[in-house]
Amino acid sequence: MTTIPTEPVQPGKASLLYDPKIRGYVYQLALLAVVGFLIYSAASNAIENLRAQKIASGFGFWHNAAGFDVNQKLIPFSASGSTYGQAFWVGLLNTLLVASIGIVLATFLGFFVGVARLSSNWILAKIAMVYVEVIRNLPLLLQLFFWYNAVLKPLPNPRQSIELPAGILLNNRGLYLPDPQLEPGGSLIVLTFLLGLVGAITFRYWARKQQEATGKQYPVGWIALGLVVVLPFFVYLLMGRPITFIYPELAGFNLRGGIQIFPEFVALLVGLTTYTAAFIAEVVRAGILAVSKGQSEAAHALGLRPGATLKLVVIPQAMRVIIPPLTSNYLNLTKNSSLAVAIGYPDLVQVFTGTVLNQTGQAVEVVAITMAVYLTISLVTSLFMNIYNKRMALVER
Amino acid sequence: MNRFVSAALAVAATAAFAGGAQAQTGLLAQVKSRGQLICGVGPGLAGFGIPDAQGNWSGLDVDLCRAISAAVFNDPAKVKFIPLSSKDRFTALQSGEVDLLSRNTTWTMSRDTSLGLNFAGVNYYDGQGFMVRKKLGIDSALKLAGASVCTQQGTTTELNLADFFRANKLKYEVVAFASADETIKAYESGRCDAFTTDASGLYAERLKLGVPTDHIVLPEIISKEPLGPVVRHGDDTWLDIVKWTHFAMLNAEELGVTKTNLDEMLKSENPEIKRLLGTEGKFGEAVGLSNDWVVRIVKHVGNYGESFERNVGANSLLKIARGQNALWTKGGLQYAPPIR
Numbered sequence: 001m002t003t004i005p006t007e008p009v010q011p012g013k014a015s016l017l018y019d020p021k022i023r024g025y026v027y028q029l030a031l032l033a034v035v036g037f038l039i040y041s042a043a044s045n046a047i048e049n050l051r052a053q054k055i056a057s058g059f060g061f062w063h064n065a066a067g068f069d070v071n072q073k074l075i076p077f078s079a080s081g082s083t084y085g086q087a088f089w090v091g092l093l094n095t096l097l098v099a100s101i102g103i104v105l106a107t108f109l110g111f112f113v114g115v116a117r118l119s120s121n122w123i124l125a126k127i128a129m130v131y132v133e134v135i136r137n138l139p140l141l142l143q144l145f146f147w148y149n150a151v152l153k154p155l156p157n158p159r160q161s162i163e164l165p166a167g168i169l170l171n172n173r174g175l176y177l178p179d180p181q182l183e184p185g186g187s188l189i190v191l192t193f194l195l196g197l198v199g200a201i202t203f204r205y206w207a208r209k210q211q212e213a214t215g216k217q218y219p220v221g222w223i224a225l226g227l228v229v230v231l232p233f234f235v236y237l238l239m240g241r242p243i244t245f246i247y248p249e250l251a252g253f254n255l256r257g258g259i260q261i262f263p264e265f266v267a268l269l270v271g272l273t274t275y276t277a278a279f280i281a282e283v284v285r286a287g288i289l290a291v292s293k294g295q296s297e298a299a300h301a302l303g304l305r306p307g308a309t310l311k312l313v314v315i316p317q318a319m320r321v322i323i324p325p326l327t328s329n330y331l332n333l334t335k336n337s338s339l340a341v342a343i344g345y346p347d348l349v350q351v352f353t354g355t356v357l358n359q360t361g362q363a364v365e366v367v368a369i370t371m372a373v374y375l376t377i378s379l380v381t382s383l384f385m386n387i388y389n390k391r392m393a394l395v396e397r
Numbered sequence: 398m399n400r401f402v403s404a405a406l407a408v409a410a411t412a413a414f415a416g417g418a419q420a421q422t423g424l425l426a427q428v429k430s431r432g433q434l435i436c437g438v439g440p441g442l443a444g445f446g447i448p449d450a451q452g453n454w455s456g457l458d459v460d461l462c463r464a465i466s467a468a469v470f471n472d473p474a475k476v477k478f479i480p481l482s483s484k485d486r487f488t489a490l491q492s493g494e495v496d497l498l499s500r501n502t503t504w505t506m507s508r509d510t511s512l513g514l515n516f517a518g519v520n521y522y523d524g525q526g527f528m529v530r531k532k533l534g535i536d537s538a539l540k541l542a543g544a545s546v547c548t549q550q551g552t553t554t555e556l557n558l559a560d561f562f563r564a565n566k567l568k569y570e571v572v573a574f575a576s577a578d579e580t581i582k583a584y585e586s587g588r589c590d591a592f593t594t595d596a597s598g599l600y601a602e603r604l605k606l607g608v609p610t611d612h613i614v615l616p617e618i619i620s621k622e623p624l625g626p627v628v629r630h631g632d633d634t635w636l637d638i639v640k641w642t643h644f645a646m647l648n649a650e651e652l653g654v655t656k657t658n659l660d661e662m663l664k665s666e667n668p669e670i671k672r673l674l675g676t677e678g679k680f681g682e683a684v685g686l687s688n689d690w691v692v693r694i695v696k697h698v699g700n701y702g703e704s705f706e707r708n709v710g711a712n713s714l715l716k717i718a719r720g721q722n723a724l725w726t727k728g729g730l731q732y733a734p735p736i737r
Binding site: 067069078079172173254256343344360 | 483484487488491507508511512513533541542543544545550551552555556558559560562563569570571572573574575579582583586587588590629630631
C-alpha cells in the first residue's frame with residue numbers, strides 16, 4: 001500500500017482571510033477609516049451648516065482691525081490699528097507669563113511645604129498640614145474670587161496709596177514699582193550681571209566635576225552670590241550710579257510712571273501658586289516617603305547632617321517618584337490659568353475666546369485655535385519634563 | 398465587530414446629516430410642537446430682563462418673549478428663559494439653543510451680516526454713557542483722562558469706549574469682565590473710576606450699588622445703541638413673527654388699544670383697529686398665527702407703552718423717560734409699519 005504524502009497545510013497560505021497578521025491590519029485600517037470618516041463628516045457638516053446660515057467662516061478675521069483695548073500687554077497693542085491676530089498674541093503671552101511665573105513659585109512653595117510637613121518641628125509640620133488641607137479642598141475659582149475681592153480690593157484708592165520702601169506704591173489699581181532707566185554706562189552693569197551669571201553656572205559645573213573626581217567641596221553659593229550680585233554692584237558704584245529710577249506719582253485719577261503690576265495678575269498668580277503648591281507639597285511628601293528609611297539612616301551613619309542628607313541622598317531618589325505627577329501639576333496650573341476670565345485678567349481665554357470670539361462671531365475657529373494652543377503648551381511642557389525625567393531616572397547597569 | 402461598525406456608521410450619519418432636518422420644518426412648527434418658546438434673555442438687568450425671588454422673569458425684553466408666547470399659545474407663560482451673558486449670547490442663538498435673543502443687543506452691521514443672524518427691529522433706542530462717583534467732582538466724560546474704566550467684554554460698549562478715548566486723544570485703562578455683575582462689583586470696590594454701558598443699563602445697575610445716590614451718570618452719550626430682538630438666518634416666517642409682534646405692540650399703543658379697553662376696542666368701527674385686532678382681514682394667518690394674535694398679545698402683555706411704563710418707565714424703579722422711545726407721533730423714534 002502506498003501512502004500519498006500529504007504536505008502539512010500552511011495556515012497562512014491556505015487563505016489570507018485567516019492570517020492573524022493580515023486580519024489585524026484590516027481591523028486597524030477599518031478603525032482608522034471610521035475615525036477619519038467621523039472627523040471628516042463632522043468638519044464638513046460644520047462648514048456646510050455655517051455656510052447655510054451665512055455665518056462668516058475661515059481665518060480671514062486674523063488680519064482685521066480689533067478696535068478694543070487691553071490693559072496688560074507685553075507687546076504693543078492698541079485700539080488704533082491692532083488686529084485680532086495681535087490680540088491673540090497679547091492673550092497668549094499673558095497666559096504664558098502667569099503660567100511660567102506660577103510654575104516656578106509653586107515649585108518652590110510646594111517643595112518647602114512638602115518638606116515642612118515631614119519636619120520634626122511639630123508646629124511647622126502642622127502648619128504645613130493645615131495649609132495643604134485647606135487650600136487643596138477649596139475650589140480654585142472660589143480662591144481666585146477670595147484673592148481678588150477679599151484681599152486686593154480693600155486696598156486704598158490711588159490718592160491714599162500705601163507707601164512701601166524703595167518708592168514702591170500699593171493701591172487698588174495695583175503695585176507700582178520704580179521703573180529703572182539705564183543712563184550711559186548702565187548697560188555695562190547689565191553686561192557684568194550676565195557675565196557673572198554665566199560664570200556662576202560654569203563654576204558650579206566645574207565644582208561638581210571636581211567633587212566627583214577628588215571629593216573636594218567648594219563654597220559654590222558664596223562665589224555665585226559674589227559674581228551675580230556683588231560684582232555688578234561694584235560696577236554700579238564705579239560707573240557713578242548710572243541707573244536712575246522713574247518713580248510712580250499721582251497724576252489725575254491714577255499714578256503715572258513706574259511699572260504697574262495689575263491686581264488681576266497678582267490675584268491670579270497668588271491663587272494659582274498657592275493652589276498648585278498644595279498639590280505639589282503632597283507629591284513631594286509622597287516622593288520623600290517613598291525613599292526607604294534606611295537611606296537616610298545610612299546617610300546619618302556616615303555623618304551627613306539632616307540638610308545634606310535631604311539634599312544629597314533623599315531628594316535625588318525622591319525626584320524619580322516626584323517628576324511624573326509634578327508634570328501633571330504644571331499642566332493643571334497652565335490650564336487653570338484660564339479661570340482668569342472670572343477676575344478680568346486678560347489671558348488667552350479672556351481676550352481671544354472672550355472678546356475676539358464675540359466681536360467676530362467665529363466660535364468654531366476661535367475655539368479650535370485656543371484648544372490647539374493649550375494642547376501645544378501642554379505637550380511642550382510634558383516633553384521637557386519627560387526629558388528631565390529621563391535624566392533623573394535610575395541608571396541601570 | 399459588525400455591530401460596532403453599524404453603530405459607528407449610525408453615529409457618523411447623524412453627525413453628517415444633523416441640521417438638514419432642522420431646516421425643513423420651520424421654527425414656528427417646532428415651537429408649537431414643543432409647547433414652549435425658548436428665549437435668550439439677559440442674566441439680570443433691572444427693567445429689561447430680571448428674575449424675581451420666585452424665579453418669575455420680568456422686563457421690557459422679557460415682555461417681547463411673553464408677547465410672542467401669547468400670540469402663539471394664547472398664554473404668556475409658555476416661555477423658558479435662558480439667561481445669557483454678553484459673551485455667550487450669539488453662540489447660543491447660532492447653535493439653536495434659543496429660538497430668539499431678546500436681551501439688550503445692539504444692532505450693528507457686522508452682527509447683522511457676518512454672524513448668520515437677523516435683527517427683527519428696535520425695541521429700545523439707547524446710547525452708551527458713563528457713571529462715576531460724585532466725589533470725583535467731574536461733570537463731563539471728557540475729563541476722564543487717565544481714568545480706569547470698568548466694562549463688560551464682548552459688547553459694543555468695549556469698542557465704543559476705545560473709539561471715544563481714541564477720538565478725543567485721552568489715555569485710559571480698560572478693565573474688562575465677563576459678566577455684568579463682576580463689572581459693577583469691581584467698579585463699586587474702587588477698581589475703576591468709571592463704569593460704562595448703555596445709559597439704560599447705567600440706571601439699572603446703579604440700583605445695585607450700596608448708595609446709588611453717590612454716583613452720577615455723565616451727560617455724554619457716546620454712541621448709538623439700537624437694542625432689539627435677534628433671530629437666526631434662514632427662517633423668514635419666524636423673523637416675521639418676531640418683527641410683527643414688536644410692531645403689533647407699537648401699533649396697539651398708537652391706536653390707543655390697551656389691556657383695560659381691549660373689550661371695547663374689539664367693537665370698534667375704526668378699520669385700522671379692526672385690522673389690528675383681527676376682526677377684519679386675515680393678517681394673523683399670513684404668519685402662521687391665529688387672526689386674534691394681537692388681541693392675545695394685548696390681553697396678556699399690553700401694548701408697547703404699557704410694557705415700557707411698567708418695566709422701565711414711571712411705574713418702575715428706573716423712572717426712565719420715554720425720550721427717543723416715544724412713538725413717532727409724540728416726537729420719538731418708535732415707528733411701526735401699518736397692518737394692512
